[in-house]
Amino acid sequence: MRVRNSYIGQPMERTEDMRLLRGRGTYVADVNRPDQLYAVILRSSVAHGKINTIDTSRATQLPGVRHILISADLGVVVPKIPLRLQPLPQLEPFHQPMLADGKVRYVGEPIAVVLADTPSIAEDALDHIDLDIETLPAITSREQAEAMPAVLFEDHGSNAAITWKAFKGDADAAFASADYTRRETFKVQRHAAMFMEPRGFVAEWNSDAGKLTVWGAAKTAWYNRRVLAAALDLEVNAIELIEVDVGGGFGSRGEFYPEDYLIPAAAKLVGRPVKWTEDRREHMMTANHARDIECDVEIAVSRDGRFLGLRGLAWADIGAYIRTNGSVGPRNVAQYMSGPYTFENIDLKTTMLTTNKTPSGTYRGPGRFETDFIRERLIDLVAKDLKIDRVELRRRNLVADSQMPYPLASITPYDSSTELDSGDYHAVFDLCMKEFGWAEKSKLSGKLIDGYYHGLAVGSFIEGGAAGPSEDARLVLETDGSLSVYLGSSSVGQGLETIMAQIAADATELPYEKITVNHGSTSHVKNGHGAYHSRSTVMGGSAILLAAEKLKDSIREAAAARFGCAAGDVTIDGEQVACAGKTLALAGLSDVPLEVEASFFNKKYTWAYGTQAAHIAVDPGTGHVKVIDYLSVEDVGRIINPLTLHGQAIGSIVQGLGGAFLEHLVYDENGQLLTGSFADYLMPTASDFPNIRSITLELKPCPNNPLGTKGAGEGGLIPVGGIMANAIADALSHLNVQPMELPLSPARIWQLVEDAEAIRAVA
Amino acid sequence: MQIEFELNGADVGANVEARTSLADCLRDNLGKTGTHLGCEHGVCGACTVLVNGEAVRACLMLAVQANGEKVVTIEGLSGDDLSPLQASFRKHHALQCGFCTPGFITTAHALLTSEPDADEERIRDVLSGNLCRCTGYVPIVEAVLDARKFYAGQKEKA
Secondary structure, three states: OOOOOOOOOOOOOOOOHHHHOOOOOOEHHHOOOOOOEEEEEEEOOOOOEEEEEEEOHHHHOOOOEEEEEOHHHHOOOOOEOOOOOOOOHHHHHHEOEOOOOOEEOOOOOEEEEEEEOOHHHHHHHHOOOEEEEEEOOOOOOHHHHHHOOOOOOOOOOOOEEEEEEEEEOOHHHHHHHOOEEEEEEEEEEEEEOOOOOOOEEEEEEEOOOOEEEEEOOOOOHHHHHHHHHHHHOOOHHHEEEEOOEOOOOOOOOOOOOHHHHHHHHHHHHHOOOEEEEOOHHHHHHHOOEEEEEEEEEEEEEOOOOOEEEEEEEEEEEEEOOEOOOOOHHHHHHHHOOOOOEOOOEEEEEEEEEEOOOOOEOOOOOOOHHHHHHHHHHHHHHHHHHHOOOHHHHHHHHEOOHHHOOEEOOEEEOOOEOOEEOOOOHHHHHHHHHHHHOHHHHHHHOOOEEOOEEEEEEEEEEEEEEOOOOEEEEEEEEOOOOOEEEEEOOOOOOOOHHHHHHHHHHHHHOOOHHHEEEEEOOOOOOOOOOOOOOOOHHHHHHHHHHHHHHHHHHHHHHHHHHHHOOOHHHOEEEOOEEEEOOEEEEOOOOOOOOEEEEEEEEOOOOEEEEEEEEEEEEEOOOOOOEEEEEEEEEEEOOOOOOHHHHHHHHHHHHHHHHHHHHHOOOOEOOOOOEOOOOOOOOOOOOOOOOOOEEEEEEOOOOOOOOOOOOOOOOOHHHOOHHHHHHHHHHHHOHHHOOOOOEOOOOHHHHHHHHHHHHHHHHHO | OEEEEEEOOEEEEEEOOOOOEHHHHHHHHOOOOOOOOOOOOOOOOOOEEEEOOEEEEOOOOEHHHHOOOEEEOHHHHOOOOOOHHHHHHHHOOOOOOOOOHHHHHHHHHHHHHHOOOOOHHHHHHHHOOOOOOOOOOHHHHHHHHHHHHHHOOHHHHO
16 A cells, blocks of 8 residues: 655654744643633641631631531532542542542641632632631551551541552462572652643633533543533533643642642633633642652562562651542552563562642653562662572563563452563663663773762663553544644643644545644533543554554445445545546535544553663762763654654653752651742753653564554653662662662752761761 | 833833832733743742843732833744744753743743853753753753854944
């Protein structure tokens, strides 16, 4: 078959950029409706307490205050937020109510919503609400959660919510007969996605039509619409959720939060449009936190360096409630700890503990960033103990091409299994070593140059993508011959409009310039699942391929009617159709738009994979680490747009460096968040990590979807914490410094150096 | 309070409270929503605008302080076509979600207008006052470096 277009694989400059670069984008804070009120939310300043009284009478009297919504406005039973993923009945006691219901369990929990003529008046009114909260002991650590000076959910009687168990083979037997085992404890700190655009909503209730319109949807609009409809007792079709430009997601934005209900509920209650935009402090104490695990884990290895087994326990501090996708990270820690290496025997458990902190959810590479830190640290410790070169040890244990598909551990409850689909892990590893110049740079290991100790590290990773069950695409050939593409996929800023137009252009053979892509709003297609688990390109893109075939059928039928021939005799040639020597243009072919819709279903994950290497230098006097070179090599099966893929790879690595070195949501013993501003919560800046390189490959196409592509964009950050900790250990090997906890802040590294020097002095 | 100033080359007026920030005035009173609010405490730089040619955080400046001054927002830096700096951002894929982008463009424009020969270290130093969560900054720095040629000679002309 002749391929007219070949946009897939081209570094197309993005369509989105034309508006975003000129300040012409429309983010949700840019949306306004006539006669709108402004919502500001009264939030708990106490981490754990019983609400005795809320008195809004003084605040309601302020000029410009229109209404103050409290839990009594929400009916006899305050609705709760159900789980989008792993909706197990045993987790129901931990679902978050839309407004605090008798108790507050974290600083930032919504208690009331003020509606006023201006945001300033609404903020002023907060100070006039009289609130009596009886303080209870705050649970802020694993030890306290287990010792139980208080329980968050009295009816449940324990602060432990659930335990996930990953299993494969016979771990106990493997450990009993192993030549060598090592057991260690690790911690990964609480941090968060921290996208740049604060969350917000504008909601409008049309009582005559019985229709609710909400601007500000992201990520999972169709699921959120179902939740909202149930909570407001409306038909699903009475609600339209509209996605405008979205300023970053990384897993956190677009999940169903209390405000997803409160703002529409307020609009419906008062009969006027309501607008809400969070501020950064509010964001930091309300949007999903992530990571925050401790782990006690053991590895079994044969004398010749073959990995035999992993077993252990992890504890995930999930905060005060379980959020929509709150199990994903803790579960992944257990299920994916083996990464790209052969482990035939696994017994790993993660217990989710509730504490009086902000609830948590997924953040880019959920569970993987944490578990890769643990695994890659263990591998370097094994290499040191067994005196096997750490590069060779990894090569010896990477899953081989001939082992594909290779099963990972299964997980229970909410049982699931998955297998690595394809890949040449060794080839990518070797390419990374070569491009990095490992042989030459490794001569610097442990060397002191100009006051800095130099260190190297390497690590490999897997990146899951393409979660099912399905995605819809609707293609409309307009009467002027242009093509409109409507998708269930969502954009959180990753360039969806561009890459989907590339896929659609190749699939339909229509001019790229005549294609517009619309996404993420519930009116576009019957059903959608959205942007998570690196699924948009695989799922939405494959749906376009299916729809394109249907559209061609539709075009042939329309042409056959015009030509008076059989549809099977019509040929499509770009923007023309032909039959028996006669031709017609697609523009004007039909008096009405030709419209088709298709769903792509998928049960199998895609597994992109790669290897990263780093060269760093540590100042032992300050604990400061310079990243001198960082290289990532990843195989994604097939690249749609190298420009956007490369951009996400680099951006992801730098986020990972933020998590490795800087970012930390710190609480005090009263459950107060100490890092509630960008002055306290440090993220990477332009001057921190200038030397980042990324190579992306199309080595092994994915066998499980028609595009042959794998979900990508999260991978970059997955191994970063482990690689940085290993590089520091390499640099400071003369002191046997072994970082077991993130972040690798200057203070922590400095302390490790101090402790090691003290030990050496005694010895 | 009634204030008057020059916005993107045109005279404008607005009636604001004393406590209204310049950012809120630009967005809410004058419809210039390209100026974005990412933190409202002066750290992220998304709201950066040019006041008399200097890069300024519009969330930290009161609207009344702009009275009689010359303010340029992201909307004032190009017409129907992208400016050379904006085109360079597009070429180097120096934006993903685009939320921080107006602040980076205004900041880089101010820098290259006064220092068209700024080197990479200088560019990184100046841009380190703006936060971007998507790009890792590498392509932003490449875009600004590449755009220097369009600013060379501009200073003399001005």
